[in-house]
Amino acid sequence: EVQLVESGGGLVQPGRSLKLSCLASGFTFSNYGMNWIRQAPGKGLEWVASISSSSSYIYYADTVKGRFTISRDNAKNTLYLQMTSLRSEDTALYYCARHTVADYWGQGVMVTVSS
């Protein structure tokens, strides 16, 4: 069974940093590209970043480019999102999702940016 479990969220002050993790199981993690997608409270879905299976290709939304870094450790079956210079508008539920078509999603982890 494919499982994606996010962790690392919480309450953080504006300008600070936070690192999210997504532990994958039930499939060969190193064979799949991965995504981070977020959803602000009461809002729609927003793609944040994607990384290819071997980390050769990485893409970011303009809203996070230069502040967020997506990475992965295939030996640990883990996807990461390093978030710096956090803003109030980054407050959202962050999901990791597998593959270009986002066929499996985690349960999400909440990030709240507030003073």
Next chain:
Amino acid sequence: DIQMTQSPASLSASLEEIVTITCQASQDIGNWLSWYQQKPGKSPQLLIYGATSLADGVPSRFSGSRSGTQYSLKISRLQVEDIGIYYCLQAYSAPLTFGSGTKLEIK
């Protein structure tokens, strides 16, 4: 960036009714279009990928179609468990973009 214009924003329909939601892409995206259902408090679930392929475990009353740059999700006989918010996603090129969502309710 590719814009995905989704309509309607909300929809109220009767049980067993046929429901159609559409997404218009601002440029050619081929078949790189997926549909998702999100129930309250839950993660989105993939319904359709490749514009027309049904994801595993998804009831056959869901179907996807494409006409040029317009994509449609059809629910052939609406059921109570189909309430939620539906999103399209284009994965043709980065930045990936979602439609704004369609909130589906039972009349």
